[in-house]
Amino acid sequence: MEIIHSARPLYAIAISLLAVVLIVISRRHPNLRESWTILASIIKFAVIASMIPVILNGKIIEYTLITILPGLDIKFRVDALGILFASTASFLWILTSIYSIGYMRKLKEHAQTRYFSYFAASMAATIGVAFSANMFTLFFFYEAITLCTFPLVAHKETPEAIKGARTYIVYLLGASVAFQLSAIFLTYYAAGTLDFTTHGILTGKGSDILLTVIFILFMAGIAKAAIMPFHNWLPAAMVAPTPVSALLHAVAVVKTGVFTILRVIFFIFGIDLIHNLNLSTAGAYFVSITIIVASLIALTKDNLKARLAYSTISQLSYIILGALLMTPSSMVGGIVHIANHAFSKITLFFCAGSIYCAAHKTEVSQLSGLGRKMPWTMAAFFIASLSMIGVPPAAGFISKWYLAMGSIEAKEVPILIVLLVSTILNAAYFLPISYKAFFEEPNEGRDVEGHNILLHENHSEGHSSAHDGHGHEIEFKKIKEIPLMAIPLVLTAIISIVIGIYPDYFLTLAKEIIR
């Protein structure tokens, strides 16, 4: 494999750090400040996109920044897996930036400078994870994401927000320090290196028991992948403003988790080693529990964002399931699901935020008839739901197809059943939302309901809406789409379909990874 030495991955990371500085400097001029965010997101994507052709040609880009200690480098490596994650995340940052501006200004949120600067910093760290060349660099950026997103989760500074943010940091930081770091220590002790290498670095480097322990520690330590029982932080993080939930808690943060797990499986252990340790099937069954249980919990949630959060937990395990089944199809399915789920789930979160901003509704039960007033939003929601369920030609179908093929190749009928059951559950918790929006009469004017709405909103979205001048009892007639928010979500919905019809880019990269 040809290696090109270039500092482009460093530029891709640094560009949003530069944006942080500019955002803070221009804090008194909101329009200038927001233009830095947009500009940085576009340049960042351009830098990353410029590396795509190189990677598609089967080359990889490497760059060593500094050797901290012998064997401990800050080093970047751009390969197919990294570019797949980085290009998805950085592209969605552009749309999220536009959406954020709409959301934050509509709600007249406080501390917008802090919000935009930490958002940019989180994106720098996310791309850092995508382009890390060894486990140490990755761990650094992994922790940086946790710390940079904390102010975003705690944004509202209400007691609930701080409580949620605390749960968030306790799970993420706690698991990563307690388990992931010990796994890193053990890996270094056994292998003498932490570099990501195509067939793994641990083969023959320790007893089966040691290697199995390392694997389990990694799985437990990467709490960002939200495998049960380390999933509670994700629903807790839903106190964050919706754009944060959309980009960070449906794409950047959680995908960092599964991305790290894929790195560990493919580049620390290597497929053969995982297979020899008999971890493949056991792991697949273990994450299947998460797929089913999270979907069942999602069914019970009336709060829209909570339902989406549990859906995310379930979908993330698809990716890990695909990787662990270890057949060519399942691995491709798992990997492309990183992108497919990203586009669809961000659409759903965008819709949730759009509904909240335009209509001040947070609960599924309040959405009756909303499709008439917010047709774009609800249509996008419907399309993204189809993708989540896996209906062709939406993107989710591609992943499900490959995963299903993979489970047949692996002769794992129970896994196939898990996929089927989960598809039914997906349909069961997503389709009623669209049904309500388009086919039910609006329940405006009923006193009891109205009272309930008030209570729910106070509970789940905190005080932010209390001072925005609109109040809670916004009249049904006055609800209308907010353009700055509707445009991004329609775009992501369209892309969810387009990458279902033309999945070549992601499939090529996925096949490159497992080659």
Add this chain to the structure above:
Amino acid sequence: MNIAGHLPILVIIIPLISAVFIPLLGRINRSAVCYFVLSVTFLSFLISISLLSMVMTSGRISYRLGGWEPPWGIEYVVDYLSGFVLTVVSFISFIVSIYSKRSVEKEIDGSKIPAFYCIYMLFITGLMGIVITGDIFNLYVFIEISALSAYVLIAMGKKKAALLASYNYLILGTIAATFILLGIGHLYMATGSLNMADLSKRLPALYGSHVVRTAFVFFTIGLSLKMALYPLHIWLPDAHSTAPSVISALLAAAALKVGAYALLRVVFTVFTVDFVQNVVPATKVFLVLAVLAIIAGSVLTIAQTNIKRMLAYSSIGQMGYIILGAAIMNPIAMTGSLIHILNHALMKSTLFLVAGSILYKTGIEDISGLKGMGKRMPYTMAAFTIGALSMIGAPLTVGFVSKWYLAIGALRANMWYIIPVILLSSLLTAVYCWRIIETIYFHKAPEDESMMTYNGHSTVVNDAPAGMTVPTLVLASLCIVLGFAAFIPVTVVTSAANMLLGAN
């Protein structure tokens, strides 16, 4: 012999003589005292650096006081270890001296300032003397110089409690000193020598002797008390938290480190690896004590509500790290232990200086009083955040480097059970540090019109003066720079670790 040959004595004699001149200078011009102290500590730092670089190029430096041959006369020794610790101590004293001007003006009565700085210089002299001397009785003398001056400095704290803390420390410090002196007496009785290098040659033949073993016990107990090794830490929280801010920083960042240095010196240079491993089960005892210190220290820290007290308690666990690395007994863990001398000095002095700035500006001592402080003192709080992250051991900070070496060293020694201890303590550290970070940045400041509300909502930035903020930020940025460029101190420390363990 040119001047370079006399550097080992100059690094001691300059601060010692300057201490005498400070009260005189104070009579002429009180405000000049601080600048004088500043230049003296800077000079000491320069000399330490050049001594260290001389050691790096040409090896161990031995200096004969008055030209007497070593086993009879007093010898000063600069090797990798003492050069390294000397540099750390003199650097921290220099930075703290910059900071001290404004802080001391606020915390010490004007008339007492010259006296304060006089004792301050004696204190630093004592610490550097402990590090540089190669004579075990001379070591005792310097321990007493530094300890006696520490009692005085602590007693200069503003609160009444400082007197009590100083008195308690005096009692326990005197017991410790007595133990050390008894240890010296026993060794002298057995060997007739006081020179460390000479002792280490004569002792192996006498390892069977009860006198030598008793001496070892006296030494370890005395020095453990000096470095506040759990459970001999009880004097530390009061002393460190009631002392004036600059003294707290110096006690935690320099005095404790020098105590640890003295213990390592006696255990590994006067006695040997062979003795502590095979003759007496010392390493096992140290290992258990270190683990206890790390866990108990962290738990006790969580219970604190006073900022300085919390920082003081956290030193107990951190000293445990230093002993842990030494007790694992391999070069990697020893490197972790020695590098932690530097790393903990940097982060703890950062944190104590931050506490001092808060005290200077607001008089707040309790953690709960820090609400909304992130907006009022942004630079100071940024320094605190860096120091706290470093304490937790976030990657690319100095704290991570120590933990990395300790963990890998423990694994190489097949002591996997050390890993959970290190990580548990990181988590406990995260609990007490994060609690403060959260209070600083995310809890709303109380509506107190006198200090912050302006136009109803915007908050006035009111950071500590530059003379205090800049040194704090320098230390904080070093926590990151040396976390990035960790290979620089590690090269020095690796040689020191190999030397202690007799590997080279």
